[in-house]
Amino acid sequence: MMPPANNGSTEDVQPPVVPVVHHESISEPGNAPVSASMPNQKASIPFPSRRNDERRPDSFLAIEDDPTSPKVDPTYYDPDGDILLLEEFLNINEPPEVELKDLPPHLEYAFLEGNDKLPVIIAKDLKNEEKAALIEVLKSHKRAIAWKLSDIKGIDPEFCTHKILMEEDYEPTVQHQRRVNPKIHDVIKKEVEKLLDAGLIYPISDSPWVSPVHCVPKKGGMTVVKNDENDLIPTRLVTGWRVCIDYRKLNEATRKDHFPLPFMDQMLERLAGNQYYCFLDGFSGYFQIPIDPKDQEKTTFTCPYEMFAYRRMPFGLCNAPGTFQRCMVAIFHDMIEKTMECYG
Numbered sequence: 001m002m003p004p005a006n007n008g009s010t011e012d013v014q015p016p017v018v019p020v021v022h023h024e025s026i027s028e029p030g031n032a033p034v035s036a037s038m039p040n041q042k043a044s045i046p047f048p049s050r051r052n053d054e055r056r057p058d059s060f061l062a063i064e065d066d067p068t069s070p071k072v073d074p075t076y077y078d079p080d081g082d083i084l085l086l087e088e089f090l091n092i093n094e095p096p097e098v099e100l101k102d103l104p105p106h107l108e109y110a111f112l113e114g115n116d117k118l119p120v121i122i123a124k125d126l127k128n129e130e131k132a133a134l135i136e137v138l139k140s141h142k143r144a145i146a147w148k149l150s151d152i153k154g155i156d157p158e159f160c161t162h163k164i165l166m167e168e169d170y171e172p173t174v175q176h177q178r179r180v181n182p183k184i185h186d187v188i189k190k191e192v193e194k195l196l197d198a199g200l201i202y203p204i205s206d207s208p209w210v211s212p213v214h215c216v217p218k219k220g221g222m223t224v225v226k227n228d229e230n231d232l233i234p235t236r237l238v239t240g241w242r243v244c245i246d247y248r249k250l251n252e253a254t255r256k257d258h259f260p261l262p263f264m265d266q267m268l269e270r271l272a273g274n275q276y277y278c279f280l281d282g283f284s285g286y287f288q289i290p291i292d293p294k295d296q297e298k299t300t301f302t303c304p305y306e307m308f309a310y311r312r313m314p315f316g317l318c319n320a321p322g323t324f325q326r327c328m329v330a331i332f333h334d335m336i337e338k339t340m341e342c343y344g
Contacts, residue, residue: 098145112139118147124271146283149198154312157290158343160327162313162320164295172208175246177302184215184241188303191243200287201308207300209250210307215241244316245301251318259322285344286320287329289313 094146095117100109103121112135113120120138121132138145146152180188195201217238224232271277291299291313299310299317313320324344329336336342 002271018162022095070094082288096151098147105166110135112142118142118145120145126334141211145197149194149200149284149287151258152198152284154290155327160330161292161322162289162290162295162317163292163324164250164298164317164319165255167255173249173253174208174210175212175249175302178212178214180213180215180304185304187215187241188213188243189305191304192308195308198287200312201310204297204307204309205302207297207309209298209300211250211299212244212246213301213303214246215243218242237250245299245314247299247318250298257319257322259326261321261325262341262343264343267343269328270337270341286324287312291325 043196095113098119100119103109106124107121108124109119110122110131122134126134133200218240219236219238222234223237225235227233289312291310296309296311299314300307301309313323321344325342328342328344332340332342
């Protein structure tokens with residue numbers, strides 16, 4: 001099963017959970033990079049690690065053996081003559097730093113490179129030979145695993161694109177930003193920087209649709225606190241904040257997609273009776289799917305810094321689950337209900 005996870009989350013990137021896999025071979029679907037043209041606008045706030053364009057190092061490497069070739073695009077150089085892409089090329093295979101958090105007692109971390117690089121989460125009760133075999137398989141497919149948002153290459157737009165079709169009598173709505181607690185400003189800024197760095201959003205100066213951003217608490221475990229009367233009250237802990245876009249106005253005007261979604265109880269019934277199953281939690285699965293360029297401005301959101309629009313499908317759009325499920329069914333149509341289930 002491959003449900004999307006972490007969409008719209010401000011939580012730090014987590015390593016993927018990898019339980020026991022009892023298969024002789026693993027195959028991964030190929031994903032082509034999104035190549036649709038986008039506005040080349042710069043943000044007005046100083047995001048220090050923002051990419052101002054999306055040119056990749058392989059464009060620079062395509063020049064055969066001659067770095068002084070006239071084929072070199074002069075825009076790859078800054079005014080001081082430094083090669084902008086060289087540093088990215090040198091660090092392209094540098095393992096990302098991933099924050100390791102506490103795990104439940106039945107899980108543990110394993111590393112696909114060295115003793116502290118490329119972490120994955122596996123079952124703790126594996127036998128030594130099972131653990132070695134699992135890690136060997138994961139190492140051979142580690143390029144298919146994403147540890148950060150920029151690892152997500154995306155689905156080819158010719159294969160799957162999310163469209164936002166409107167009702168006939170709709171009227172565009174521009175909503176102003178909501179007042180945000182100053183303590184939350186840094187949370188929003190980090191989320192925006194993360195999405196900009198990954199190329200998932202871009203600044204936009206004007207749009208007929210503008211939706212506000214707001215933060216909701218991420219709740220963790222339970223604790224007990226005393227009230228004014230010294231009574232013990234169970235209270236859920238707040239572990240952080242989640243940045244969300246309020247697309248309710250846009251969703252009201254959107255023509256609904258009635259693609260059938262699977263019923264969880266029926267999926268569990270089909271899984272029952274199997275000795276083993278492997279659960280794969282898709283890392284930011286919605287961000288794999290590009291939005292039609294004509295519809296991207298409809299995803300515009302406003303925050304304390306600027307307005308931005310999405311290149312990839314965000315969480316919160318009413319038809320996003322249907323688009324994701326349709327895409328997964330198209331990819332795994334010959335496996336669904338036979339050797340795998342998919343729930344978006």
